[in-house]
Amino acid sequence: MPRATCVTIFGEVEAPDVTAVRAERAAPELRELYERMLRIRQFEAKVDVLYRQGRVRGPAHLGLGQEAIAVGVASVLGPGDHSLGTYRGHAHALARGAPEEAVLRELLGRVGGICGGKGGSMHITSVEHGYYGSYAIVGGHIPTAVGMAWASRIRRDGAVTACFFGDGTTNIGAFHEAVNLAAVWKLPVVFVCENNLYMEYTPIGDVIPVDRPAADRAPAYGLAPIVVDGNDVAAVRETALAAVERARRGDGPSLVEALTYRLGGHSVADGGAYRDPDEVAAARTRDPLVRLATELARSGAMTVEASDALVAQVKAEMDALAVRVLAEPTADGADAWTGMWSDGGATWRN
Amino acid sequence: MPRATCVTIFGEVEAPDVTAVRAERAAPELRELYERMLRIRQFEAKVDVLYRQGRVRGPAHLGLGQEAIAVGVASVLGPGDHSLGTYRGHAHALARGAPEEAVLRELLGRVGGICGGKGGSMHITSVEHGYYGSYAIVGGHIPTAVGMAWASRIRRDGAVTACFFGDGTTNIGAFHEAVNLAAVWKLPVVFVCENNLYMEYTPIGDVIPVDRPAADRAPAYGLAPIVVDGNDVAAVRETALAAVERARRGDGPSLVEALTYRLGGHSVADGGAYRDPDEVAAARTRDPLVRLATELARSGAMTVEASDALVAQVKAEMDALAVRVLAEPTADGADAWTGMWSDGGATWRN
Amino acid sequence: MAQLTFREAVAAALDQEMARDETVVLLGEDVGSGGVFKTTAGLRDRFGPERVWDTPISEQAIAGAAMGAAAAGLRPVAEIMFSDFYATCWDQVANEIAKACYMTGGQLRMPLVIRGSNGGGLGFGAQHSQSIENWAMCVPGVKIVSPSTPDDMWGLLAASIRDPEPVLVLEHKALFGTKSEWPGGDHVVPLGEAALRRSGEDVTLVGLARTVGMCEQAAVALADEGIAADVLDLRCLVPLDAAAVLASARRTGRVVIVEENPGQLGWGAAVAAILAEEAFDDLRAPIVRVSGGNVPLPVATAMEAEVMPSPEKVVVAARGLLEGRVPAASTARV
């Protein structure tokens, strides 16, 4: 596979392999991708506020700054395709079309939460939209994603499964077993490593013996190393498209390393004191939304005024949504005894 | 690292990296290595017979045909060094100097077994000789070996840990986590993958997405791919020496893939029907003992008559040993309630 | 009538369900060549490689693949060769599969089976002999099945495959060679119904898998002493047929629970606790357990026998109850 290099916010890296990208598929307007990213950004910004107000129970891990990966990949998935994410999964659920209100109800413990109030922030799921769940054990969902792709191969249903995880996750055994099995069985799955440079508080460079957590591991599974600027939604989209088409062709899995940065802490409870303020400041200038807005303005696709207005409008929508959901009754305790089995019950004995 | 190639019994492969081998260490006589391999071969041949006579309880996995790896690596380890192996561990224990009689007592369930009758064939251990145990969960002992090397780094005691496992083991998560951690922490450990081409009944080629189970994974941990002819004890010794010296220098771990073949079944209960008879026949002509005897004869180090006499003598010793041990009383049932805790007891409550 | 071994029963149930439902697929190590216990013999030849998949040694990937395939609507049957190896994929079983349906508000379904050998008595040692039904019972969200006869092995495995929930089927390796009569046609035994193997009014002997036979042998010996025993085969731990245990205990007033897993925290403790809470007033004697010893399993013949339950230990326990003493036989204390 040809290995050109491209300059990203993290300096020179290998260029995405887009040899397989087909021209016939027209890219949706960048403006549309911008709007999707913006809605997710504003949704999570609101969640951040609500958490600080003590209204979100349990931890919440935001993807602020990583939206281009969720939106870029989701933009090349069809309704029949599957995706799975982590505790940092709000963006991935929303990018597939999960309703903002049902997700917020879940986060705020109100009736009608998308997981019935049982899952919370770390387990947002919307099977109806092809999003098969958010999982909170690092790496635990990667074998599950492989199993979904295995089912697609057995049934020849043409579906592709996308699986998102972080840079730190490449060090856990489940990652190794799952990517290896997918490669041995040539399964239609696209592994997307969101390399935000940190495993919780520890810089990824301190805990890997190679430069790139995913790309430098790919050859161990007979896969090509692929690195993409994860803060460039168009680049993510092109790279994902190539990987998805390869999967649909039956040529097997891809392991994509998308370089990004989380603008906030590991979770809303983390101030991120372990990071150099200059590093954070530099990353802010590469905020995928800022970059895209600038590009849209330059290309004349959307004026600065228009994007400012859009931001204000979406922000207002999220404020209104929060007010509406907070007015709803909280989830009912008795429901805890339901839904462990598919018959709706939870009893283990007679 | 330079990658010459050498012809092995499996065709052309990368040559072992021996750049680090120091000349000042004189190799012990090949004849001595031959004798060690021969004793192990005859010991296991006897175990095979005893098993078929129904005298060995539980499974027994023999290393017939793989002796050159155990002996070659052990020949470069000092008394303070550690090694760990698998359920296929008789050879590794004996190669470090574990007494044949205590091992046989363990296998035959007699008093005075090296693990007190509790471990059996799959858990032969001789800490006194630096052999920290045989483990029966595939991959489960690799993190343990890394921990021993970690202790050596902390204490700067100069000890090196050698860890043996099979080709199929490179697909399990524990392998990934352990080799990765050893590389991140630059620990003095030598991982030796005994590639005998089969994971139980399945050819390794059917379950890996690369050509070489260990060597092709090494770069994922920032390590050099190293392949050696595991049926050539001198080559194994040179390769192991280089890896051990690298470890002692503080340059970190090595992952060595030693190509070999098990002449028997996966366990003594397995006839190996899944293997092509021609493949087995071809492998027999490459029996490491046959090769070494031929070489010794050619070089005049040991005549054919002398080696035949040696074989007969060692075989007689093993027959006598078995007779002696079988005459011993069987292990006492009451001992089952001892030794779970270091105070010798096993109670969990008052 | 034709004889059926426990080993053949596993293959027969798989064969029956694979023929009946093309969404049933198998995966595991060496399953294609029949498996190390020959419990999947002949299936790849009959159903082909698209239905029977040989895997690498990757238990996390095996259990996870089963989970994903189930989420996608198939009915995977994964083999974990020795139940001790559940430890290498415990996250997939205990944290993912058992919780997926509940924590997603019912969006995910897990119609899968994980099956394989369990238990000791053959000298396989500490890492290949454990009875891990107690590990599984600690985790709400999975069903647990462990048959005691070839006939049940077939019927309960078939029912497990048809069940909409994740089911762990533990096949006692010491039973693989046992025989019973070949059951007729489409054979299914419902989950959650204990079987009364023998009845008597003096004492209730409760067993699972291999310990059921021990209870039956003990009952025969006790009969010679004029002690009549109920022998209850639980068959499943989840769903547990607690009603059957309670009913028998209320009748006899005396209970001996015979479990192979360690007594320190075995399934027998759960049964004893239920009885102590719900049948207290009807009990005429202490609830006694004959349990696996609280040590890793040793290999030497006499040592392994020492820490295993046995018909003799059951007889001593039951006799003690009738004579009004708490018998020394209980290994739960060691």
Add this chain to the structure above:
Amino acid sequence: MAQLTFREAVAAALDQEMARDETVVLLGEDVGSGGVFKTTAGLRDRFGPERVWDTPISEQAIAGAAMGAAAAGLRPVAEIMFSDFYATCWDQVANEIAKACYMTGGQLRMPLVIRGSNGGGLGFGAQHSQSIENWAMCVPGVKIVSPSTPDDMWGLLAASIRDPEPVLVLEHKALFGTKSEWPGGDHVVPLGEAALRRSGEDVTLVGLARTVGMCEQAAVALADEGIAADVLDLRCLVPLDAAAVLASARRTGRVVIVEENPGQLGWGAAVAAILAEEAFDDLRAPIVRVSGGNVPLPVATAMEAEVMPSPEKVVVAARGLLEGRVPAASTARV
């Protein structure tokens, strides 16, 4: 006198033992920066990177490294951040560490500690809230400690580090903020001794970690109703101070066991089974358990409260026993 939080007690015990014994070394994810619960705060600054090691996200390597270092003679203390993650290294814990000493005939020693957060009540959900003391109790060969006060957290962790056996120390995350008085000097609390937190002759309330406080609150409420309760804090499940439980039960004749882990097979069942076998004749009422619900843990406030034990549930259970009914409060049945 100075106040000490449960969180600080962990760091204080580690600090005390690391200063005392240079073979004590720590490893885990983010432990160098103090850990996500701040339980290792300040230790790398004081003892340096050769004593406090940040690891990759590799629980199998973490637990295995601890095992190997212990085999080599160090006294490693490994952090498993949330006890749910034990599932990802269960093989190292249950099959290797717990069995190494026994299966090698005593050739290997395992003087190690694995510690980290355990338990629910904070809305962390199904995969970050489990009480896994029952998982551990299924496996002979490891000691199990779970303190209920900051003072005990310090002393029991210190004793665990000095212990020659592998010890799993489960730190209840809902207790990290609780306070007690700063203990004096070199503080150690021996393993295996239950603590009688309060005494009364009518009923025995048995708790562990967070449920001890629930028992104490319940005892206060019961006292207002004229019911006097013994409150027994087990502190350790292995070694279990069964004698203390038996002694109290024989005195009061009534026992309520309060456990957070699922009642389906929780440590409370083990305690109940021991009582039903060994104190049967002294019991005046059924043994009742107030247990964690047999479901994965939900996040919504009311739902999580619904499936957790509580002082109110304990009061209802105890009152019921005094009134001669098996109370409906027991969640073990659900």
